[in-house]
Amino acid sequence: MTSSISTTIKFYINNFGFYDYIALSWVILLFFAILVLALYMLFKKPLFALFLFLLDFGGLGAGMYYSLKFIDNTTRPREIVAAPLRQLYYSDIMIADINLTNTSKRVFKKCRVRLSFHTIGKNSVQNFKFRLTPFHTQTAIIEQIPPGHTEQIKFIIRDFRPQNYSTKLNSECF
Numbered sequence: 001m002t003s004s005i006s007t008t009i010k011f012y013i014n015n016f017g018f019y020d021y022i023a024l025s026w027v028i029l030l031f032f033a034i035l036v037l038a039l040y041m042l043f044k045k046p047l048f049a050l051f052l053f054l055l056d057f058g059g060l061g062a063g064m065y066y067s068l069k070f071i072d073n074t075t076r077p078r079e080i081v082a083a084p085l086r087q088l089y090y091s092d093i094m095i096a097d098i099n100l101t102n103t104s105k106r107v108f109k110k111c112r113v114r115l116s117f118h119t120i121g122k123n124s125v126q127n128f129k130f131r132l133t134p135f136h137t138q139t140a141i142i143e144q145i146p147p148g149h150t151e152q153i154k155f156i157i158r159d160f161r162p163q164n165y166s167t168k169l170n171s172e173c174f
Contacts, residue, residue, distance in 0.1 A: 015110055015174035019071050027063035077103045080171050094160040098153040108145040111173040115155050120164045
């Protein structure tokens, strides 16, 4: 799991654009400004300072997530569609056909499409746990998608035995 997180962070850092860095800079600047305010208030009103401190760290995580999501949706819109999955009957192979369409006005230099399979739990706690840890993940990286162009991606998953699962499809384009 830690290698997955580190590869995701490296992928983002290597492909961030100007607006991504500006958005993250504003979030980090706001984080430090509220942190300084919380430290200043620590001796005058410690309970309020604790509230600011907790709000600051929560705001840092939410600010990074939502600012990057906003930048991604406004500057790099795309449409990703998955055809129904096909399980081959004569072997343990699953085939997934995915179409990625560039709906922005700019060329995508690099896109990463990730298909992950998660076990379905018996309750919501198990579903949340299984959503964090997929039992199989496959990734494809596509380069140079012009505006209005649809790229077809085919995932072939070997040693896939039918079971109770859900799929999650996600893409990041830069």
